[in-house]
Amino acid sequence: MSSTGERSEGRWPAGVRCMAAVTVNFDAETLLLSEDPTFEDRQKSLSVMRYGARRGAQRLLEVFAEKDVPTTWFLPGRVAETYPTVVRDIAEAGHSIGFRGYALERYDSLSQQAAAEALRRGADAVSNVLGRPVRGFRLASGNWPVFLAETLLGLGIGWSSSWFGEDLPFHLPGPGNRRLLDIPVSYGLDDRIAFFWNFSPPMPAGQSRISSYAEALGNWIYELEGCQREGLCFVMQLHPEICGTPGRFRLVRDLVDAIRDSGGTQFATCDQIAGWWQDRHPANDPSHPAEVFVKAATTIDDHPAPPA
Amino acid sequence: MTNGDRWPNDARSCVALAFDLDGPTGPQMIDGSIWGSPRRFCLGGYGPFRALPRILGILARFQLPATFFVPAWVVEHWPRECESIVGHGHEVAHHGYMHECFWDLTVQEQHDVLGKSQAIFERVLGARAVGFRAPTGDWHLQTPRLLLEHGISYSSSMRDDDRPYRHVINGSLSELVEIPARVDMDDYSCFAYFRDPDFPPGQDRIASYRLTLDNWCREFDGFHEVGGCFTTIFHPEVSGTPGRAIVLEQLLQHLTGQAGVWFARGGEVATWWRSGTVAGGRTGARR
Numbered sequence: 370m371s372s373t374g375e376r377s378e379g380r381w382p383a384g385v386r387c388m389a390a391v392t393v394n395f396d397a398e399t400l401l402l403s404e405d406p407t408f409e410d411r412q413k414s415l416s417v418m419r420y421g422a423r424r425g426a427q428r429l430l431e432v433f434a435e436k437d438v439p440t441t442w443f444l445p446g447r448v449a450e451t452y453p454t455v456v457r458d459i460a461e462a463g464h465s466i467g468f469r470g471y472a473l474e475r476y477d478s479l480s481q482q483a484a485a486e487a488l489r490r491g492a493d494a495v496s497n498v499l500g501r502p503v504r505g506f507r508l509a510s511g512n513w514p515v516f517l518a519e520t521l522l523g524l525g526i527g528w529s530s531s532w533f534g535e536d537l538p539f540h541l542p543g544p545g546n547r548r549l550l551d552i553p554v555s556y557g558l559d560d561r562i563a564f565f566w567n568f569s570p571p572m573p574a575g576q577s578r579i580s581s582y583a584e585a586l587g588n589w590i591y592e593l594e595g596c597q598r599e600g601l602c603f604v605m606q607l608h609p610e611i612c613g614t615p616g617r618f619r620l621v622r623d624l625v626d627a628i629r630d631s632g633g634t635q636f637a638t639c640d641q642i643a644g645w646w647q648d649r650h651p652a653n654d655p656s657h658p659a660e661v662f663v664k665a666a667t668t669i670d671d672h673p674a675p676p677a
Numbered sequence: 678m679t680n681g682d683r684w685p686n687d688a689r690s691c692v693a694l695a696f697d698l699d700g701p702t703g704p705q706m707i708d709g710s711i712w713g714s715p716r717r718f719c720l721g722g723y724g725p726f727r728a729l730p731r732i733l734g735i736l737a738r739f740q741l742p743a744t745f746f747v748p749a750w751v752v753e754h755w756p757r758e759c760e761s762i763v764g765h766g767h768e769v770a771h772h773g774y775m776h777e778c779f780w781d782l783t784v785q786e787q788h789d790v791l792g793k794s795q796a797i798f799e800r801v802l803g804a805r806a807v808g809f810r811a812p813t814g815d816w817h818l819q820t821p822r823l824l825l826e827h828g829i830s831y832s833s834s835m836r837d838d839d840r841p842y843r844h845v846i847n848g849s850l851s852e853l854v855e856i857p858a859r860v861d862m863d864d865y866s867c868f869a870y871f872r873d874p875d876f877p878p879g880q881d882r883i884a885s886y887r888l889t890l891d892n893w894c895r896e897f898d899g900f901h902e903v904g905g906c907f908t909t910i911f912h913p914e915v916s917g918t919p920g921r922a923i924v925l926e927q928l929l930q931h932l933t934g935q936a937g938v939w940f941a942r943g944g945e946v947a948t949w950w951r952s953g954t955v956a957g958g959r960t961g962a963r964r
Contacts, residue, residue, distance in 0.1 A: 477713075477714075477873075508716075510872070510873070512714045512716060512717060513714070513715060514713065515713060531716070532719055533716060533720040533723070534720040534723035534727075535723065535727065536727055542715050555918065556871070556872075557868075557870070557883055557920065557921075562880075562882065563882060563883070573880030574875065574878070574879050574880050575878070575879020575880060575881055577880065577881040577882050578882070579882075580882045581885060584886075585885075587886065587887050588883065588885060588886045589920075591887075591920030591924065592920030593920070594919075595918065595919020595921075596919045596920075598919070654726075656725075656726055656757060656758065657722075658701070658718060658719040658721070658726050659715070659719060659722075661718075661722060661754050661755070662715050662718045662722070664754075665754060666712050669709070669712050
């Protein structure tokens, strides 16, 4: 056993010490509607999320253009249908685009068939706007049901960026030899968890105070430095309605500058990272939690079946 | 104030660094739902797989000893990683089999968990454990007696002092030493965050790393001033991320910058305290 830092040689392309994936979850109104369908009639609440489509996405695109940063955006099919022009702007600026189902479904509460239908509808909607098949996926909410990797592979999806519990890409538990690659995220690198706040209904549930901007950025930079030390994969999750505001887009600029200023860190899209990793790291370490899960789960007889 | 012979070598205070290596154990493993929730399993598995080697590396650089309270299920499934804890000179101690809350268990069930876990420690790590930290804290009035029956000679579960004491069982002072811990030094209270199920239940923010470090340093400074025993409830899967490991390093930098601190494993603290000439340990009996 060795720490991740000691075996980083050859992990990334020559000259690259650390990989940074700046990602944007572009959910617009769907985020609220997926949590509570009664939002359909709540125009003020919906307008909070609409801000991302109307203003925030463009402002983030300006930051990324100014700083020459390739990024990856994830959106549900419904957003592609509602805001095709914004989605095409993102794609034409050279960013990578993945999908999140049709309406940010909770797949752990759906049957495999219902999940597959929602995923196909979402992938088709995004692919139609892009004019090419979408390749990446990010789970919105709920838990990842055991069948999901197989379902996504069946739809031609090549990678996901949904799991926790890793600092590097890894292969998800799945059936047979075909394994879906994941570029893991973390709760600590998510602007929604730091900043999102809604009056009624209360979000977050306990309406905790909005984080200090300086301290939230400070936390992200702590994690960035940790990733750089060990040559890991830094994955940031942003939201246009949260960090595309006049008060917060400069945090994104500061974060991007911090990534760039540290030598040896390369910005990459999730597509690029997945392509690199798939070819060179075909298997997980046997002690990897995904492998331990597969081994332990097969010895448990009474684990609950997914909902029918 | 003077501490007399409270700590070895005339040290003013004691630091017993401790980590709870829970991995994916806990309520969802006990009720079986974790087997339908592989992503959640991996969030816990991050502890033994990624965070533990990182933390062992930091402790080695500072040449500091620590105690790891490990559910025996984690020892069974990450044997190589748990062996390396011992190999680095640290102590491995009890933390249930699947992180059972002892309050929820009958006396017989507590017996079974302790016996099963001791057998796993002996088989995988070559020795039975002498320390115990109650998962989630609460236990039964009978638990201290059961711990002694299973060869356990100290606990770090209670919250009622800032230095060790000996448990009173059936009205008599026992050999079971308590090394009380405090939730102020539990990383769950500042950094832990999950959804579905939510923790914290109100989805509170993740605290500032910088200001948390400041809190932790102030905690230690106070313990040092009063000559107490400072221990931690750090969870590798929570505070062993790349960025939080730097916070841990900065805390250790602060601790090691102070003269007159005795750094010890839980078992050493307990042995020292039990050997005190004053009845009941170095500051007398409690309770």
